[in-house]
Amino acid sequence: MEILLAIILGGAFGVVLQRIGATNPTRIISMLKLTDLKLAKTILLSIGLASIVVFIVNAVAPGAVHFSVKAAYLGVLIGGMIFGIGFAIGGLCPGTSLAAAGEGRKDALFFVVGGLLGAWAFALVYEHIKTTDIYATTLGGKMTVAEGVVRKGVEYHSLIGFMSGTLTAILIGVLLIAAARYLPSSIRKED
Amino acid sequence: MLAKGELNWLKGGIALAAVAALAIILVKPVGVSTQFVVTDTIIWKTLDSNIVNVTEKDGKKVYSSPNDYINKAHGSYAKHASNPINYSYVFVLAMIIGAMLSSMFGGPKATQEDKQVPEAFAKRYGFNPKKRYLFAFIGGFFTLFGARLAGGCTSGHMISGMLQTAVSGYVFAAGVFMVAIPTAILVYGLKTKKA
Numbered sequence: 220m221e222i223l224l225a226i227i228l229g230g231a232f233g234v235v236l237q238r239i240g241a242t243n244p245t246r247i248i249s250m251l252k253l254t255d256l257k258l259a260k261t262i263l264l265s266i267g268l269a270s271i272v273v274f275i276v277n278a279v280a281p282g283a284v285h286f287s288v289k290a291a292y293l294g295v296l297i298g299g300m301i302f303g304i305g306f307a308i309g310g311l312c313p314g315t316s317l318a319a320a321g322e323g324r325k326d327a328l329f330f331v332v333g334g335l336l337g338a339w340a341f342a343l344v345y346e347h348i349k350t351t352d353i354y355a356t357t358l359g360g361k362m363t364v365a366e367g368v369v370r371k372g373v374e375y376h377s378l379i380g381f382m383s384g385t386l387t388a389i390l391i392g393v394l395l396i397a398a399a400r401y402l403p404s405s406i407r408k409e410d
Numbered sequence: 411m412l413a414k415g416e417l418n419w420l421k422g423g424i425a426l427a428a429v430a431a432l433a434i435i436l437v438k439p440v441g442v443s444t445q446f447v448v449t450d451t452i453i454w455k456t457l458d459s460n461i462v463n464v465t466e467k468d469g470k471k472v473y474s475s476p477n478d479y480i481n482k483a484h485g486s487y488a489k490h491a492s493n494p495i496n497y498s499y500v501f502v503l504a505m506i507i508g509a510m511l512s513s514m515f516g517g518p519k520a521t522q523e524d525k526q527v528p529e530a531f532a533k534r535y536g537f538n539p540k541k542r543y544l545f546a547f548i549g550g551f552f553t554l555f556g557a558r559l560a561g562g563c564t565s566g567h568m569i570s571g572m573l574q575t576a577v578s579g580y581v582f583a584a585g586v587f588m589v590a591i592p593t594a595i596l597v598y599g600l601k602t603k604k605a
Contacts, residue, residue, distance in 0.1 A: 220448045221437060221451075221497045222495065222497065223502055224436055224437050224443055224451075224497070225437075225467075225497045225498075225500035225501040226500060226504045227498075227504075228429060228432060228433050228437070228440075228501060228504075229500065229501035229502060229503065229505040229508065230505065230506030230508035231432075231502040231508060232429050232433075232440060232501070232504075232505045232508065232512075233462035233504065233505035233506060233508025233509035233510075233512065234449065234508040234509065234511065234512040234517070235422070235425045235426050235429055236426075236508075236509060237508070237509040237512035237513055237516050237517045237518070238415070238422065238425065238512055238518070239416070239417050239422035239426060240416045240417075240418065240422075240449040240518060241421075242450060242457075242509055243413075243518070243520065243528065244528040244530060244531065244546075245524075245529040245530040245531075247526045248528070248537075248594055248598050249530055250532070251587075251590045251591050251593070251594030251598075252530075252591075252594045252595050252599050253591065253595075254599075257412075257418075257419050258419075259436055260419035260423070261417075261419040261422040261423045261424070261549060261564070262423070262426070262568070264423025264424070264426075264427065265418065265422075265423045265424075265425075265426035265427040265430060265569065265570070266421075266425065266427075266430075266569055266572045266573050267427075267428035268423065268573065269427040269430040269434075269573045270428075270433075270465045270572070270573040270574075271473050271567075272427065272431045273431050273434055273435065273574070276431075276435055282589070283435065284434060284435055285434055285435070285436070285437060285438045285439070285579060286434070286439075286574055287438055287439050287570075287574075288574055288576040288578070289544065289561050289562055289566065289567060289570070289571060289576060289578045290561065291576070291577045291578035291581050291596045294560060294561070295560045295561065295567070295578050295581045295585070296560075296582075296584070296585040297556075297559060297560075297576035297584050297585070298556045298557065298558070298559030298560025298561070298569075298582070298585070298587040299556065299560050299581065299582040299583070299584070299586045299588075299589075300556070300585045300586070300588065301555055301556030301559060301589075301600040302517050302551055302552070302556030302557050302560060302563065302568040302582075302585070302586050302590075303556070303585060303586040303587065303588065303589030303590035303593065304556070304589055304590070304593055305548070305549040305550045305551065305552025305553030305554075305555075305556060306549070306552065306553055306564075306586060306590045307549075307589070307590040307591075307593035307594040307597060307598075308545050308547050308548055308549040308552065308597055309545060309548070309549015309550055309552075309553060310530065310531070310546075310549065310600075311546070311549065311550070311553070312495060312530060312553060312556055312563055313442045313446060313553060313554060313563040313564070313565070314437060314442035314502075314505065314563065314564060314565045315564075316506070316550060316553075317442065317502060317505060317506050317509075318506060318509035319509070320506065321505075321506035321507060321508070321509035321511065321522070322509050322510055322512070322513035322517075322520065323510070323525055324520060324524075324525045324528075325525055325526050325539075325543070326438035326525070326526060326527065326528065326539075326542050326543055326546040327546065327549040329543040329544075329546040329550065330423070330546040330549055330550035330553075331550060332547060332550065333546065333549065333550025333551040333553075333554070334446050334550035334551065334553060334554035335450055335453075335550075335554070336550075336551055336554035337446075337550060337551035337552060337553065337554035337556075338443070338446040338447050338450050338554040338557075338558050339450045339454070339555070340479060340555055341479065341555050341559060342447065342450065342477055342479040342480075342558075343557040344478070345477075345478050345482075346477075346478035346538065347507075349478060349503075352572070353559070354579060358457065358577065358581055359577040359578075360506075360576075361575045361576075361578075361579065362576070362578075363575045363576055363577075364575040364577065364580075365575040368575070371481060378577070380458075382581060384575075386462055387575070388575055388603060394425025395416075395572075399419065399423060402546070403580065404517055405549065407599070409597075410559040410599045410600055
């Protein structure tokens with residue numbers, strides 16, 4: 220059953236990434252150059268909307284949503300910055316590179332091979348950094364902004380405790396959707 | 411400007427939201443970059459059979475690895491590399507096929523040139539496939555190295571993380587765009603090569 224869901228959901232994810240233009244490096248590069256923000260609008264809308272739906276389902280059927288929150292630590296910020304270099308130079312990210320290779324983009328194959336080597340390089344480096352501040356400095360750890368996010372019966376710590384998590388998540392969701400709606404289609408002019 | 415077959419931000423955003431929400435409601439949040447490590451482990455253990463060890467304890471298989479990273483989280487990468495037909499791996503394989511089918515049936519179609527050198531690259535550096543492949547390779551290396559250090563990528567941290575209001579999702583997104591925007595402007599903006 221899970222494998223069937225993997226095929227359906229994974230397949231749908233691939234179709235959507237391709238249809239929104241996320242597998243096209245030009246779209247990603249133009250977004251990062253701030254000359255074409257269509258993809259940013261799409262992603263902001265999707266996160267905001269999905270968040271609202273998921274938290275409403277969570278309120279109606281507590282425990283039904285399979286939440287899984289990742290830890291925040293210094294490495295998330297540094298890793299994000301290193302990711303940002305590659306994201307900008309390559310014009311693809313892990314998911315979109317594989318999907319782009321699927322649609323027949325040759326350059327995406329080189330990205331994927333580079334990615335396999337980059338992940339392997341990290342596996343070799345890990346033992347030397349696992350006890351350093353990169354992991355020791357928590358930036359909140361496994362924490363959410365909205366309360367009521369529960370995994371296997373245990374609720375994550377949350378930043379906002381004075382109102383219901385559903386309401387917090389809906390407010391954030393509305394903000395993200397508003398950002399998607401009002402973000403201009405470009406901030407910089409094409410050079 | 412929208413390519414033929416490409417969804418606008420409204421329709422596309424709704425479609426992406428549907429997939430992301432359904433995934434976390436039905437199974438687990440979407441994520442991709444972990445499967446690069448699983449693939450590495452699959453390749454690595456065919457070259458060096460000692461990289462994944464299987465022992466039995468109380469009738470259950472226990473996976474471990476001499477590499478600290480592969481051994482992480484009770485050897486979960488080692489375990490998944492030994493059993494690639496699991497939800498997360500099949501999800502990623504299906505994603506590749508989904509994108510392929512989409513480009514064949516109604517999705518935006520890239521030209522042969524664009525499949526080697528995307529327009530944004532050609533605009534700055536001309537139609538130079540070798541150079542583009544090198545940039546893509548370097549980009550992939552940094553992206554996955556960074557994603558593994560951060561413990562997730564655009565799918566896991568940004569889409570899945572932020573939709574759960576996870577602090578880690580916002581931290582990751584801040585780190586990415588803080589660096590990616592100036593880098594993209596430096597590398598692909600500023601000067602345009604005349605075709």
